[in-house]
Amino acid sequence: MSLLSAQALSKSYGAQDIFTNLFLEIPPQARIAIVGANGVGKTTLLRILIGEEEASQGRIQRARQIKIGYLPQEATLAEEKTLWEYCLFGLKDILAVEQQLHQLEAAMALSTAPTDILERYGALQEQYEKMGGYAYDTTIRQTLSGLGFKETDFQRPIQLLSGGQRTRAHLALILLSRPDLLVLDEPTNHLDIQAVEWLEGYLSQWQGAALIVSHDRYFLDRVVNQIWEMSSNGLEIYRGNYTDYLHQRQERWLLRQQLFEAERERLEKELDYIRRNISGQNTLQAKGRLRRLSRYLEAVEKAGMESVVGRKWSVVASETGATSQIMSLDEATRRVHGLRPPRQHLPAVGLNLKPKERSGDLVLRTHKLKIGYSTEVQPLFEVPDLILKRGECVALIGPNGAGKTTFLKTLLGLIPPWSGEVVLGASLDVAYLAQAHEDLLPDNTLMQEIERIAPHLLPSEIRNLLARFQFNGDDVYKKVSMISGGERSRLALAKVSLTNANLLLLDEPTNHLDIPSQEMLQQVLNDYTGTILLVSHDRYLIDALASQIWEIEPDEKSLRIFEGSYTAYRLQREAESALSTPHLSTSKPIPVFKKKVSPAEKRKRARLEEVENTISALEKQIAILERKLENPPPDPLQVQKLGTEYMRLQEQVSRLLEEWEQLQHEEQTA
Numbered sequence: 001m002s003l004l005s006a007q008a009l010s011k012s013y014g015a016q017d018i019f020t021n022l023f024l025e026i027p028p029q030a031r032i033a034i035v036g037a038n039g040v041g042k043t044t045l046l047r048i049l050i051g052e053e054e055a056s057q058g059r060i061q062r063a064r065q066i067k068i069g070y071l072p073q074e075a076t077l078a079e080e081k082t083l084w085e086y087c088l089f090g091l092k093d094i095l096a097v098e099q100q101l102h103q104l105e106a107a108m109a110l111s112t113a114p115t116d117i118l119e120r121y122g123a124l125q126e127q128y129e130k131m132g133g134y135a136y137d138t139t140i141r142q143t144l145s146g147l148g149f150k151e152t153d154f155q156r157p158i159q160l161l162s163g164g165q166r167t168r169a170h171l172a173l174i175l176l177s178r179p180d181l182l183v184l185d186e187p188t189n190h191l192d193i194q195a196v197e198w199l200e201g202y203l204s205q206w207q208g209a210a211l212i213v214s215h216d217r218y219f220l221d222r223v224v225n226q227i228w229e230m231s232s233n234g235l236e237i238y239r240g241n242y243t244d245y246l247h248q249r250q251e252r253w254l255l256r257q258q259l260f261e262a263e264r265e266r267l268e269k270e271l272d273y274i275r276r277n278i279s280g281q282n283t284l285q286a287k288g289r290l291r292r293l294s295r296y297l298e299a300v301e302k303a304g305m306e307s308v309v310g311r312k313w314s315v316v317a318s319e320t321g322a323t324s325q326i327m328s329l330d331e332a333t334r335r336v337h338g339l340r341p342p343r344q345h346l347p348a349v350g351l352n353l354k355p356k357e358r359s360g361d362l363v364l365r366t367h368k369l370k371i372g373y374s375t376e377v378q379p380l381f382e383v384p385d386l387i388l389k390r391g392e393c394v395a396l397i398g399p400n401g402a403g404k405t406t407f408l409k410t411l412l413g414l415i416p417p418w419s420g421e422v423v424l425g426a427s428l429d430v431a432y433l434a435q436a437h438e439d440l441l442p443d444n445t446l447m448q449e450i451e452r453i454a455p456h457l458l459p460s461e462i463r464n465l466l467a468r469f470q471f472n473g474d475d476v477y478k479k480v481s482m483i484s485g486g487e488r489s490r491l492a493l494a495k496v497s498l499t500n501a502n503l504l505l506l507d508e509p510t511n512h513l514d515i516p517s518q519e520m521l522q523q524v525l526n527d528y529t530g531t532i533l534l535v536s537h538d539r540y541l542i543d544a545l546a547s548q549i550w551e552i553e554p555d556e557k558s559l560r561i562f563e564g565s566y567t568a569y570r571l572q573r574e575a576e577s578a579l580s581t582p583h584l585s586t587s588k589p590i591p592v593f594k595k596k597v598s599p600a601e602k603r604k605r606a607r608l609e610e611v612e613n614t615i616s617a618l619e620k621q622i623a624i625l626e627r628k629l630e631n632p633p634p635d636p637l638q639v640q641k642l643g644t645e646y647m648r649l650q651e652q653v654s655r656l657l658e659e660w661e662q663l664q665h666e667e668q669t670a
Helices: 042-050 083-108 117-130 133-146 163-177 193-204 217-223 242-277 283-303 313-320 329-337 404-412 446-453 459-468 473-477 485-496 515-527 539-545 566-580 599-630 636-669
Strands: 004-013 016-026 031-035 057-062 068-071 181-185 209-213 226-231 234-239 362-371 381-383 387-389 393-397 419-424 430-433 503-507 531-535 548-553 558-563
Touching: 004 042, 016 042, 016 234, 031 042, 031 217, 031 242, 042 068, 042 181, 042 209, 068 163, 083 117, 083 133, 083 163, 117 133, 133 163, 133 193, 133 599, 163 181, 193 217, 209 217, 217 242, 217 539, 226 242, 234 242, 242 283, 242 329, 283 313, 283 329, 362 404, 387 531, 393 404, 393 539, 404 419, 404 430, 404 503, 404 531, 430 485, 446 459, 446 473, 446 485, 459 473, 459 485, 485 515, 515 539, 531 539, 539 566, 548 566, 558 566, 599 636
Parallel strands: 031 209, 031 226, 068 181, 181 209, 381 558, 393 531, 393 548, 430 503, 503 531
Antiparallel strands: 004 016, 004 057, 226 234, 362 381, 362 387, 362 419, 548 558
């Protein structure tokens, strides 16, 4: 039985139809993504399916007692709780059982306890264990850490968290609550790559169903097995992940084009027969054919050729309401010639990037470069001596706050290096796309923004340029401060298209862009003959374009260089991680009959295991620092920093060892 289904679902706001006549079904354990252009109604559909908004028409059926966890794009939490307390709310079922156990423990201490209390306690204890009650502290820690929170954030009040942190907190809550159906609206928006990869791993083990709206194509490739494509024509279903969807979509486009051409040829022959016989001996046959052609054209115009060809006319007439009113021959001819071919490729992209002149072979090099601010005692990170050559595409990755934008601005000369030097090559014409679009003046109209960098363009030329970036009519007179994030991204790209640069520095170019716009941008950058330095969380774009990966490692305060694609980089990282993880014994343990233990003792055992894992992780970090101190860097301040970090980790291990010994002693004497 399906968890949720909908029939003939439609939504309108006044006279504007958002979507019409959708049929859908979500079976148990489904992994479904909804894709489509911005404004097509994806979020509206999610809200209707979960019951937060009413449909204009149609019916929705939900499984009895279904538990749905919904993540909106921006979670507005008004809780007067800490982050940890908020997460506990997602475990209320476990906490309720825990409270019952405490009540039974108190009752067992009384002489008047009923005789079956031990049996009840044992059954409840087994239920508690199956629910994960003895390890829920560890589960919360793993979930929060996986989503990018630090230990110091756990006790922070929700009200002091940023908007992005509140959305991540709500995501943690719904993951911990283990609903039957996860409904996630742009879940990766506020996550860095490491957190997104953790979420991918979590969802790969998820036993429930998931319905996801996301612009993260790499995430969809790794998580979903079905794609719903929403468009003005309705909902179209594809099997497989995002890459499978691209292949199937292309195949369908080709088949539709072939169908259209064959039908148009048939209709032209039909018109020719009618034209030759309408006034001759076969006039009755010609008029009959004209009547059939008239109703056929009316149905095609209402429902599309694919919905009409090869189907019984009684069914088509019922669905489309097509009449049998006969057209004139001229009208039928006009309508046949007016049939539009199906969309068989992405819309023509307005972004046209062609370097005006070729740069030198050497585009950029660095020498003993350290990135940071001169007002700070320590740099953010050190950079090995880099060489960037013409025609290469480099992806710069790293956690949020690692210094990626600072690095780009240092290369541009907008920020001086903490130390070292950056040397740019000859004949360079650089274009910089800022993540926050700081170069857009909020009080300017869109027309004025283009005119500011291209004063030679006529107003009609500016309007034509903006139209290629989907700004039409009076949109061009809107102020920058009044447009959305996606519209700002498109305006910034329109400005870049006018530069004719041979070196592009792009800081999160796909931010706020819907998937069709991302695909078009990827196509244009793939055809670009200049050099690209790309900062992005869009791993699909990185994997398609990058020939090098530069990764900022904040813990090491260094930049790591990898020659190859993102997929190859990820495989190497996974191999390194596997080598550093000790192999567990595969021998079967000897069966041991254990006595039942109290919840308090089980929590101690869970804490003991957590302490052991933490000590192991810290010892690995200490080993890395020891190797660095054996061959110290030339900078005395850096050596001092390494020594301070080494002592801090040693002290942390010492404290944990004391706690471990105490827990071991309590375990042995229990």
